[in-house]
Amino acid sequence: MGQLFINGKIFTARSETDFASGFLVEDGRISWVGDAGHLNPAEYAGAVDLEGRTVLPGLLDMHVHPALMADTADAVECLPPRVESVAGLVEALRSHPAHQTGADAWILGAGYDETKYPDGCPTAADLDEVSRSQPVLVWRADRHTALCNTRALEIAGVTDATPDPESGRFGRYPDGTLNGVLEEFSAISEVTAHMPQRTAAERADLLETVGKRLLSRGVVGVCDLLATTIPHPLETYRTVAERAPFPRTALFLGWNRPHDLNDLEAQETSGATRVAGVKVLMDGAYSNRTAWVCSPYPDSEENGLRTLSDDQLLAAADWARRNGVQLAVHAMGDRAIAHTVDLLGDLEPWLEGTPSVRIEHATLMSPELTARLAAAKMRFGIATHTIFFYSEYEAYAKNLRPEQVSDAYPVRSLYESVEALALSSDCPATAWSEADDVFVSIEAAVQRRTHTGAAFGQQAAITVPQAVLLYTARAARVTALPGLGRLAEGYEASFVVLDQDIFTVSAEQIAQTTVLQTWQAGDLVYSR
Numbered sequence: 001m002g003q004l005f006i007n008g009k010i011f012t013a014r015s016e017t018d019f020a021s022g023f024l025v026e027d028g029r030i031s032w033v034g035d036a037g038h039l040n041p042a043e044y045a046g047a048v049d050l051e052g053r054t055v056l057p058g059l060l061d062m063h064v065h066p067a068l069m070a071d072t073a074d075a076v077e078c079l080p081p082r083v084e085s086v087a088g089l090v091e092a093l094r095s096h097p098a099h100q101t102g103a104d105a106w107i108l109g110a111g112y113d114e115t116k117y118p119d120g121c122p123t124a125a126d127l128d129e130v131s132r133s134q135p136v137l138v139w140r141a142d143r144h145t146a147l148c149n150t151r152a153l154e155i156a157g158v159t160d161a162t163p164d165p166e167s168g169r170f171g172r173y174p175d176g177t178l179n180g181v182l183e184e185f186s187a188i189s190e191v192t193a194h195m196p197q198r199t200a201a202e203r204a205d206l207l208e209t210v211g212k213r214l215l216s217r218g219v220v221g222v223c224d225l226l227a228t229t230i231p232h233p234l235e236t237y238r239t240v241a242e243r244a245p246f247p248r249t250a251l252f253l254g255w256n257r258p259h260d261l262n263d264l265e266a267q268e269t270s271g272a273t274r275v276a277g278v279k280v281l282m283d284g285a286y287s288n289r290t291a292w293v294c295s296p297y298p299d300s301e302e303n304g305l306r307t308l309s310d311d312q313l314l315a316a317a318d319w320a321r322r323n324g325v326q327l328a329v330h331a332m333g334d335r336a337i338a339h340t341v342d343l344l345g346d347l348e349p350w351l352e353g354t355p356s357v358r359i360e361h362a363t364l365m366s367p368e369l370t371a372r373l374a375a376a377k378m379r380f381g382i383a384t385h386t387i388f389f390y391s392e393y394e395a396y397a398k399n400l401r402p403e404q405v406s407d408a409y410p411v412r413s414l415y416e417s418v419e420a421l422a423l424s425s426d427c428p429a430t431a432w433s434e435a436d437d438v439f440v441s442i443e444a445a446v447q448r449r450t451h452t453g454a455a456f457g458q459q460a461a462i463t464v465p466q467a468v469l470l471y472t473a474r475a476a477r478v479t480a481l482p483g484l485g486r487l488a489e490g491y492e493a494s495f496v497v498l499d500q501d502i503f504t505v506s507a508e509q510i511a512q513t514t515v516l517q518t519w520q521a522g523d524l525v526y527s528r
């Protein structure tokens with residue numbers, strides 16, 4: 001007979017206005033959805049009364065980094081709003097479970113951001129307050145810098161006399177002695193190479209923890225936009241998904257070492273956990289002025305950085321076409337996006353039903369650029385982020401001229417022009433500890449306000465149902481996640497039950513929304 005769910009306020013995501021009050025689940029799928037008022041629950045054994053609560057289709061985070069989240073899952077989160085000062089950083093690191101457990105145990109943190117600290121830049125001396133006998137290391141929010149204590153430098157054998165590594169730097173006090181700051185990967189790895197290396201089993205355990213966290217956020221489908229941050233990503237993801245509830249996962253492989261990227265086998269590109277594409281980076285980050293832009297940054301002659309040649313972009317597109325998967329292009333600056341459209345826009349799309357090319361972030365898009373991308377022969381999808389201007393407002397205020405704010409994350413015009421569009425978190429690569437909380441991004445999309453309360457391009461605001469569609473039905477257009485994105489006949493019975501009605505609550509209350517339950521293919525996989 002199936003399991004009946006009744007008495008809910010169910011947003012089906014079939015349109016901006018379609019609600020139902022009940023649905024029937026058979027074999028993990030929705031077999032009926034509609035007005036349940038006339039049904040007699042007594043006829044359905046084990047009918048679930050939703051008690052008037054708001055229900056959404058399971059949420060989809062189409063640009064997130066679960067593998068990277070797993071890599072630092074045993075580090076204390078040192079992001080705002082949890083940590084907003086050097087004193088707070090020291091206190092947070094002291095709460096690490098390894099604190100005072102033995103001289104060899106590393107105390108790890110992730111996500112500091114000294115630009116938001118009123119008490120200055122943290123140094124090794126501050127981390128020595130966490131421990132003098134144990135090594136302590138904390139990654140900066142952007143992961144391009146880390147800070148360690150004196151003990152960690154000792155273990156690594158890095159001294160005041162050690163020369164800087166190639167393309168990296170050891171930070172120093174004015175007198176030339178080391179201050180514990182490790183700039184760029186080559187300097188960070190001089191220290192992290194001395195940390196105990198993880199086994200495949202430990203990595204899988206950490207990824208399982210990340211899966212639980214995502215499901216507790218109501219997220220039932222994800223795209224990992226750089227799965228190759230861990231070795232054997234597909235194998236690791238599949239191991240975890242076989243033994244525990246885990247969001248459906250589409251993996252994107254990094255194109256940074258093209259010669260290592262073998263052609264894919266059919267079984268790698270199919271199933272609930274699969275390889276969906278390859279990712280290239282066209283430019284850097286807007287927040288540190290390395291995004292490739294048309295007109296120079298304020299008070300500067302600089303146009304940012306282009307990080308990919310035409311040949312490399314075309315080679316990656318060719319590999320994606322040959323393997324029947326998507327090409328994901330990280331492009332934040334308007335010049336990076338325009339150049340991608342110049343190069344790929346007239347090519348024949350190679351995938352049906354899903355865009356062959358995804359643009360990641362799309363920070364700066366004028367109406368003309370949006371129209372050009374939408375009209376191209378190539379089918380483009382976009383994964384963008386309202387969490388960026390919300391959490392990193394200080395950087396955007398400095399790097400955007402006032403007249404450019406209207407072109408920054410223009411979600412409303414994208415919503416109207418680009419069918420395959422998603423809002424997403426980029427967690428953990430943005431400076432906010434709650435970045436994977438979908439409701440923070442939805443509030444930012446609706447209110448167009450930053451974490452400081454500043455207004456940010458309010459003409460780009462969208463409504464709550466529109467924002468929810470960008471996490472459900474419209475998100476599912478960006479990369480195929482079969483059966484997800486709607487509560488409709490034939491779709492998977494994957495949905496979330498909320499503690500408040502986000503469609504009627506005041507806009508400044510949206511981010512307070514909590515997921516009470518997450519169901520995946522008819523199974524309750526999270527309950528608060």
Ligand SMILES: [Zn+2]
Nearest residue numbers: 063225426429
């Ligand atoms: Zn990312």
